[in-house]
Amino acid sequence: MDGGAPYNPRTVEEVFRDFKGRRAGMIRALTTDVEEFYQQCDPEKENLCLYGFPSEQWEVNLPAEEVPPELPEPALGINFARDGMQEKDWLSLVAVHSDAWLLAVAFYFGARFGFDKADRKRLFNMINDLPTIFEVVTGMAKKQGKEKSSVSNHSSNKSKSNSKQTQRGSESQGKYSKAMQSKDEDEEGLDEEDEEEHGETLCGACGENYAADEFWICCDICEKWFHGKCVKITPARAEHIKQYKCPSCSNKRSRP
Numbered sequence: 001m002d003g004g005a006p007y008n009p010r011t012v013e014e015v016f017r018d019f020k021g022r023r024a025g026m027i028r029a030l031t032t033d034v035e036e037f038y039q040q041c042d043p044e045k046e047n048l049c050l051y052g053f054p055s056e057q058w059e060v061n062l063p064a065e066e067v068p069p070e071l072p073e074p075a076l077g078i079n080f081a082r083d084g085m086q087e088k089d090w091l092s093l094v095a096v097h098s099d100a101w102l103l104a105v106a107f108y109f110g111a112r113f114g115f116d117k118a119d120r121k122r123l124f125n126m127i128n129d130l131p132t133i134f135e136v137v138t139g140m141a142k143k144q145g146k147e148k149s150s151v152s153n154h155s156s157n158k159s160k161s162n163s164k165q166t167q168r169g170s171e172s173q174g175k176y177s178k179a180m181q182s183k184d185e186d187e188e189g190l191d192e193e194d195e196e197e198h199g200e201t202l203c204g205a206c207g208e209n210y211a212a213d214e215f216w217i218c219c220d221i222c223e224k225w226f227h228g229k230c231v232k233i234t235p236a237r238a239e240h241i242k243q244y245k246c247p248s249c250s251n252k253r254s255r256p
Contacts, residue, residue, distance in 0.1 A: 015110060016106075019105070019127060022054060027137070030095055030136075033058070047251050050074055078093075080247050081230050090206075092138055096134050106127065203216075203226050206227060217238055219244055
């Protein structure tokens with residue numbers, strides 16, 4: 001992995017610059033360079049990771065061999081789920097894991113160089129002002145931008161009206177917000193009920209929930225469950241496997 005000469009950012013601004021560079025590289029992989037990224041994530045290869053570099057470059061490669069690694073490692077084995085999911089869903093999953101990795105790296109630097117509470121808060125606020133990779137890949141960032149523009153224009157028009165109209169608008173907005181909050185709470189309650197009905201088992205490769213009409217297989221080493229399609233195991237093939245090892249456990253066992 002040669003994404004530029006290694007360096008250690010020591011200030012909040014330097015860590016944020018590092019974050020933005022890595023983020024830009026990973027966004028490129030999942031958007032403008034998506035065809036090349038897709039081809040490199042061959043499910044027949046070993047566990048692969050998507051790395052972003054401060055130089056705004058990206059790379060698909062094997063995880064670091066040293067333990068513990070110099071930096072937190074990205075999600076392992078992103079290639080295994082590629083052919084078992086819709087492409088947009090797979091890219092969204094990689095994007096979510098990439099967001100988590102970027103935060104881990106940024107706050108790793110913060111801990112290493114002794115950022116205090118104020119520094120950590122400032123760093124998080126700077127990061128939080130940027131759309132996440134997931135929001136960019138799924139198009140949510142553009143949608144949110146349009147909504148903000150609409151709200152801004154609406155606010156400008158309201159400022160031209162008299163104070164009574166402004167007050168009524170505020171009261172109406174407050175009622176609308178409460179109604180939406182109540183609606184969101186109701187939807188969350190329904191989601192929780194659905195999860196209880198369908199169980200809490202998640203696929204160790206794609207992270208999706210258990211479904212009764214799909215074939216699943218359990219790793220005898222780590223005891224995680226996987227969609228057969230995510231690890232390329234069919235029911236017929238499973239009948240001849242005495243002890244199943246998932247790709248991650250197989251890779252660990254093969255290392256010296």
